[in-house]
Amino acid sequence: MAKKMSEENKKKGRYILYSLVFLVLGFIFAFSYRTLGKDSGETSPSPTFQEEEQYRADLIVQKERNKELTDEMRSKQAAIREFEQSFSENEENHAVLVEEAKDLRLLLGVIPAVGPGVRVTLKDGDYDPIEQNPNDYIVHESHVLRVVNELKISGAQGIAINGQRISSNSYIKCTGPVIQIDGRTLPAPFVVEAIGDANILSSSLSLGGGVIDGLVHDNIEVTLEQLKVLKLPALRDES
Incomplete structure (x- = not known):
């Protein structure tokens, strides 16, 4: 009887031990689950962290875009500067061409000319027709041509003789005491007017020798004037 009770007590003791063991194991499992679950929750990104990462990514993209726009703006500015420089050069070239065209029209005599210049008057010299040869004292086309050519070389922009505008194609022919310019007869005295720098034109004509x-050596009476304003008609302008 006593032996049987001892076995039952042993069985109850084992049950109690197993229960304690299972209880401890359950507690350990529960504690481990809580710990692991808590740790897992801490390692996963929070919404705030995700937003910050998204902002950083957007900021990087925006910086790259700003760099691209800055490079594009610099390229456009360089193109504008090149265009402005080209436009300025074209404007300068255009102004030069316009001025050259104006000078050419003045030289050709196709437009009236106004400006400072000089007036050279050539008169026949005094002579005794009985004792002296008249041809040695009258103005010939060679005398007029000397004046005209010197004025051209000195930069005259327009030349007229007795109000008759001349051009590079004009011809001068002497017929006795008169000369013909482009078929028009002009009597002495011959007044040669030229527009240009009056000082230069006057100095070139007055050089020694x-x-x-x-002209003086050829017995021609010469008068030289510097004028602030001269007006020359256009070629074949009869007004």
Whole structure:
């Protein structure tokens, strides 16, 4: 009887031990699950962290876009500067061409000319027709041509003789005491007017041994004037 009770007590003791063991194991499992679950929750990104990462990514993209726009703007600015420089050069070239065209029209005589210049008057010299040869004292086309050519070389922009505008194609022919310019007869005295720098034109004509000295040597009376304003008609302008 006592032996049987001892076995039953042993069985109850084992049951109690197993229960305690299972209880402890359950507690351990529950504690481990809580710990692991808590740790897992801490390692996963929070909504705030995700938003910050998204902002950083957007900021990087925006910076790259800004760099692209800055490079594009610099390229456009360089193109604009090149265009402005080209436009400026074209404007300058255009102004030069316009001025050259104007000078050419003045030289050709196709437009009236106004400006400072000089007036050279050539008169026949005094002579005794009985004792002296008249041809040695009258103005010939060669005398007029000397004056005209010197004025051209000195930069005259327009030249007229007795109000008759001349061009590079004009011809001068002497017929006794008169000369013909482009078929128009003009009597002495011959007044040669030229527009340009009056000081330069006057100085070139007055050089020692130059045009005026040569004319005086040929018994021609020469008068040289500098004028602030001269008006020359256009070629074949009869007004």
